[in-house]
Amino acid sequence: MMDFKARWSFSLLYLILIFAFVHIIYSCIMSHKLTLDDQKVRLKKQPQLPLRFSSDGTFKILQVADMHYGNGAVTRCRDVLESEFEHCSDLNTTRFLRRLIEVEKPDFVAFTGDNIFGTSATDAAESMFEAFGPVLQSGVPWAAVLGNHDQESTMTREELMSFISLMDYSLSNTFPSAEDNLESSNQNPVKRIDGFGNYNLRVWGAVGSSFANSSVLNLYFLDSGDRAVVDGIRTYDWIKQSQLSWLHSVSKNFQGQKPENGQLACIPLTWSNPPALAFFHIPIPEVRQGPIMEIVGQYREYIACSSVNSGVLQTFVSMGDVKAVFMGHDHTNDFCGKLHGIWFCYGGGIGYHGYGKAGLPRRARVILAELGKGEKAWMGVERIKTWKRLGDENLSKIDEQVLWER
Numbered sequence: 001m002m003d004f005k006a007r008w009s010f011s012l013l014y015l016i017l018i019f020a021f022v023h024i025i026y027s028c029i030m031s032h033k034l035t036l037d038d039q040k041v042r043l044k045k046q047p048q049l050p051l052r053f054s055s056d057g058t059f060k061i062l063q064v065a066d067m068h069y070g071n072g073a074v075t076r077c078r079d080v081l082e083s084e085f086e087h088c089s090d091l092n093t094t095r096f097l098r099r100l101i102e103v104e105k106p107d108f109v110a111f112t113g114d115n116i117f118g119t120s121a122t123d124a125a126e127s128m129f130e131a132f133g134p135v136l137q138s139g140v141p142w143a144a145v146l147g148n149h150d151q152e153s154t155m156t157r158e159e160l161m162s163f164i165s166l167m168d169y170s171l172s173n174t175f176p177s178a179e180d181n182l183e184s185s186n187q188n189p190v191k192r193i194d195g196f197g198n199y200n201l202r203v204w205g206a207v208g209s210s211f212a213n214s215s216v217l218n219l220y221f222l223d224s225g226d227r228a229v230v231d232g233i234r235t236y237d238w239i240k241q242s243q244l245s246w247l248h249s250v251s252k253n254f255q256g257q258k259p260e261n262g263q264l265a266c267i268p269l270t271w272s273n274p275p276a277l278a279f280f281h282i283p284i285p286e287v288r289q290g291p292i293m294e295i296v297g298q299y300r301e302y303i304a305c306s307s308v309n310s311g312v313l314q315t316f317v318s319m320g321d322v323k324a325v326f327m328g329h330d331h332t333n334d335f336c337g338k339l340h341g342i343w344f345c346y347g348g349g350i351g352y353h354g355y356g357k358a359g360l361p362r363r364a365r366v367i368l369a370e371l372g373k374g375e376k377a378w379m380g381v382e383r384i385k386t387w388k389r390l391g392d393e394n395l396s397k398i399d400e401q402v403l404w405e406r
Ligand SMILES: *[C@@H]1O[C@H](CO)[C@@H](O)[C@H](O)[C@H]1NC(C)=O
Pocket: 080, 084, 087, 088, 089, 091, 092, 095
């Protein structure tokens, strides 16, 4: 009898051991698998939000125009000196962008289109990862709009914008945020806005100031499209009426705004209309027609714009808050000039695979907004300045100027 009992418990023990063994093996393999899967579901790295002025009262933007990125190391430079050609590729664009971020330490980077040169990029996603690489690695918040060449590879404009909006530290949006979709808050159905990449980014005042919880600077991003045919003639696209009326309503919402808590009474009215900067790729027809005043920088090439004037300048003038517009498209133009009191500034091409002029350094623009000083704390934006950096050994700083002062 004892014998039977002992054997029984042995078998039971044996069974338990087998179960335990199988369980350990199973959980090892499965948990390993699960970790692998977890790694595949990689979440976007979010920038620190909201965008805001730092405690020294400044907010610095680096404008990057026309990277024209292809496939990286194998994509050769265009329009460089013969002596430079041998050792020049897209990686020179990467290196220039990395140095700009190191030297200027911007709070934000704005890419104004033709980020990739579609016809040279075998895979749009790969090309964008490389093109935006330096800003992704830096952790600096950034946003982009599209030019007329971005969609010439493997993605449509809508796909490109949604991909860009999902990249690390990106604040780009394919469509305006609900917050800025004023039509829909009135229970109207969301109106379709032309294009992909129309959105507003708010920059809040300094911590501890009366403007800590409100936008003191708006950054308007607009999609200027790619190409179009008008009356059988090929031309560039233009910013449409739907985009302009959306922007107009966003802008109106900020006029006469009051900071959110009690201390409004002591805030002078002068601070209640936050200035705005606009970013898009293709210049408007008035930049070509002129007269463009107070030019700082160089007007080196004929302006390539649409034959259609959709009233962008007129809209900006009536909005009143847009103080400066930053564009790309014409790589060797790098000037700022005034139209009806609003500055229109070229970034100057940064991309070595984009056309340029041999011997003329690639370049990028920096924009610095400064807050006014109140008695005890920072107020709203008082001054907006700009300059450029050249892609030479010293990253030479040129053409510094004040664009706007309250
Ligand atoms: C491109 O980068 C290489 C390697 O860093 C450098 O030797 C070369 O001078 C650069 N070319 C230009 C045109 O900047």
